[in-house]
Amino acid sequence: xxxxxxxxxxxxxxxxxxxxxxxxxxxxxxxxxxxxxxxxxxxxxxxxxxxxxxxxxxxxxxxxxxxxxxxxxxxxxxxxxxxxxxxxxxxxxxxxxxxxxxxxxxxxxxxxxxxxxxxxxxxxxxxxxxxxxxxxxxxxxxxxxxxxxxxxxxxxxxxxxxxxxxxxxxxxxxxxxxxxxxxxxxxxxxxxxxxxxxxxxxxxxxxxxxxxxxxxxxxxxxxxxxxxxxxxxxxxxxxxxxxxxxxxxxxxxxxxxxxxxxxxxxxxxxxxxxxxxxxxxxxxxxxxxxxxxxxxxxxxxxxxxxxxxxxxxxxxxxxxxxxxxxxxxxxxxxxxxxxxxxxxxxxxxxxxxxxxxxxxxxxxxxxxxxxxxxxxxxxxxxxxxxxxxxxxx
Numbered sequence: 245x246x247x248x249x250x251x252x253x254x255x256x257x258x259x260x261x262x263x264x265x266x267x268x269x270x271x272x273x274x275x276x277x278x279x280x281x282x283x284x285x286x287x288x289x290x291x292x293x294x295x296x297x298x299x300x301x302x303x304x305x306x307x308x309x310x311x312x313x314x315x316x317x318x319x320x321x322x323x324x325x326x327x328x329x330x331x332x333x334x335x336x337x338x339x340x341x342x343x344x345x346x347x348x349x350x351x352x353x354x355x356x357x358x359x360x361x362x363x364x365x366x367x368x369x370x371x372x373x374x375x376x377x378x379x380x381x382x383x384x385x386x387x388x389x390x391x392x393x394x395x396x397x398x399x400x401x402x403x404x405x406x407x408x409x410x411x412x413x414x415x416x417x418x419x420x421x422x423x424x425x426x427x428x429x430x431x432x433x434x435x436x437x438x439x440x441x442x443x444x445x446x447x448x449x450x451x452x453x454x455x456x457x458x459x460x461x462x463x464x465x466x467x468x469x470x471x472x473x474x475x476x477x478x479x480x481x482x483x484x485x486x487x488x489x490x491x492x493x494x495x496x497x498x499x500x501x502x503x504x505x506x507x508x509x510x511x512x513x514x515x516x517x518x519x520x521x522x523x524x525x526x527x528x529x530x531x532x533x534x535x536x537x538x539x540x541x542x543x544x545x546x547x548x549x550x551x552x553x554x555x556x557x558x559x560x561x562x563x564x565x566x567x568x569x570x571x572x573x574x575x576x577x578x579x580x581x582x583x584x585x586x587x588x589x590x591x592x593x594x595x596x597x598x599x600x601x602x603x604x605x606x607x608x609x610x611x612x613x614x615x616x617x618x619x620x621x622x623x624x625x626x627x628x629x630x631x632x633x634x635x636x637x
Contacts, residue, residue, distance in 0.1 A: 247297040247363050248636040254313040255299035255361035263299035263361070265388055269380035269633035270295045271366035272373045272430040273465060273595060274586050275439055275454075276546075276553050277531040279561055281424030283486050283524045284445040284497035286531040289426060290454060290629035291434035296364035296377040297636065300385040303357030310342050312362040319361075327355055332418045341375055342382040344418030348410045349383065352402070354390045367623065369471035371585075371592020375419075376427035379411045380633045388635060394432075395634070404432040404632075405447055422480045423588075434632040441535050445499060452538050454629050457600070459543050464598045466575070466610055467623040468567035470591035479588050482520060482561060489517040498524040519560035526556055547582025547597050554584030554594075563589025570613050571596075571622065578602065578609035595627065 245253075248266045255263045270291040277287035303309070309324040322339030330347040342360060360382065366374040387393055387402070394404050402410075408428035415423050425444050434440045438451040456462050490497050492513060498521055501509050506525050510518045530549045537545050554572050558564035568585040575583040575596035583596035598606050607624055614622055 246636075247295050247365055248299075250313055251297040251299040251361050251363035254311065254319055254363060255301070255359070258311055258319055258361060259301065259359045261301060264301040265385070266297055266299045266636040267381050267384040267388055267634070268295040268297040268364075268636050269377045269384065269431045270434070270630055271377050272427060272434065273463065273593075273627045274426060274430070275463070275595070276527070276534050276550060276584070277426070278527060278553065278557055278586065279482065279486075279563070279588075280499070280524055280527050280531065281426040281444045282422070282483055283490075283528075284499040285524065285528040286499075287426045287430075287442050287444065288439050288452070288531050288534060289430035289434065289442075290439040290627070291430060291632050292366070292372060292627055293630040294364070294366040294372070296362060296366055296374065296381045298378075298381040298385040299361045299363075300389055301359050302389050303359055305357050306355065307357040308343065308346050308360070309358070310339060310360045310362065312338065327357060332420070340419045341378050341414075344414030345379050345382045345411065346386060347418050348414040349386050352410070354386055354392070356390060358386060358389055360385060367467050369592070370467040370469075370623075371587025371589075372465075372467070373427040373431060373587070375421075376411065376415070376423075377431050377633075379414060380407070380428060380431040383407050383411055384633055384635065393635065405429065408432050422483050430632075432633045434629070436631045437629050439538065439629060441531075445497070450535075452535060454538060454543070456543060456597075459541075460600050461543060461581070462598050462600055462603065463627040464575070464580075464596045464603065464606060465625050465627045466571040466594045466596065467625075468571055468591065468593060468614075469620045469622055470565060470567040478563065478590055482563065485517055485520045486524060489513055489521050492517070499528060501525050503529045519562070523556045523560040527553060543597075544581060547580070550582030550584045550595070550597060551576065557585055557589060561589070565589070565591055566617075567591065567614075567619060567622075568594050570617065570619070571610055574609045574613035575606050578606040580606055
């Protein structure tokens with residue numbers, strides 16, 4: 245049974261009616277380009293086949309009612325809340341994510357109430373953007389109920405890029421997580437068999453063909469099961485540090501620092517800000533190099549760039565952790581061409597670019613490394629670039 249089927253069945257059981265429609269959005273893996281999005285830089289994500297589905301129908305009383313179907317088959321309900329009364333700080337926990345989307349859309353004239361039922365299989369806390377998948381699916385559902393689908397012909401229909409910015413605002417201002425635009429844009433705009441090369445500043449994007457299997461390779465995801473959160477202080481502190489560095493340098497964002505000027509630029513900064521700037525500038529350059537290699541169908545050559553990205557995130561940005569480092573080191577020891585942590589850090593997942601014939605060896609190496617340190621067994625799966633968000637039915 246698909247996530248859409250499960251959402252529809254739970255909706256009918258709880259609300260005793262058939263949903264008007266079902267919308268879903270995927271999680272994502274960011275191939276490379278970490279912590280560059282809120283610095284106006286470059287990112288290269290692709291969508292996962294794992295999705296969050298939202299079955300929805302309108303209400304006449306202006307109230308938002310949300311339930312979520314757990315893996316145990318039980319439905320957890322959030323307290324129904326009038327959309328007109330939503331304000332930051334009034335809703336906490338998982339319900340803050342759909343409520344924040346409704347709060348933002350209210351400013352766009354979407355004020356009608358709705359019954360929502362959520363079901364999904366994006367691993368939570370794994371750094372694969374489960375929260376953004378939820379928010380994007382809710383946004384499409386509420387817009388769809390209002391007749392303003394981004395895929396429609398109405399003049400009032402928003403673009404997917406606009407919806408991504410609305411979702412970012414809900415995350416930043418309602419939930420309280422200072423995230424950039426990478427995850428929302430990836431969930432909404434990725435297409436099957438491609439990675440999304442996005443210039444965050446300009447909004448320009450390119451769908452870059454990405455078929456690892458055709459080159460005898462795969463992107464192996466290692467969900468370390470070390471949960472992470474964007475609402476803790478570490479993520480926000482690094483973003484604030486980047487903003488302070490840009491202000492000292494007199495540039496709009498760190499994206500404006502050229503890599504050829506990096507050495508001289510670092511001498512103008514306090515010691516504590518230099519590693520942050522070094523990571524952002526070199527990571528942007530690694531994204532551009534990776535895109536050039538993919539355009540030239542040289543996927544197998546991007547491995548060293550992935551590994552350099554991890555070293556930078558570990559040593560300069562300092563957002564890795566024991567589990568992520570173990571996953572990367574174990575994959576490389578077993579023959580991976582490159583590996584790195586993905587997502588905001590402090591837990592979550594890593595990826596490894598692996599020759600298909602070494603899959604079992606890498607898998608065994610990772611499992612053994614975690615077992616040796618008495619860590620919970622990680623979850624491994626192959627990431628296949630998949631379709632972005634849309635209406636299922």
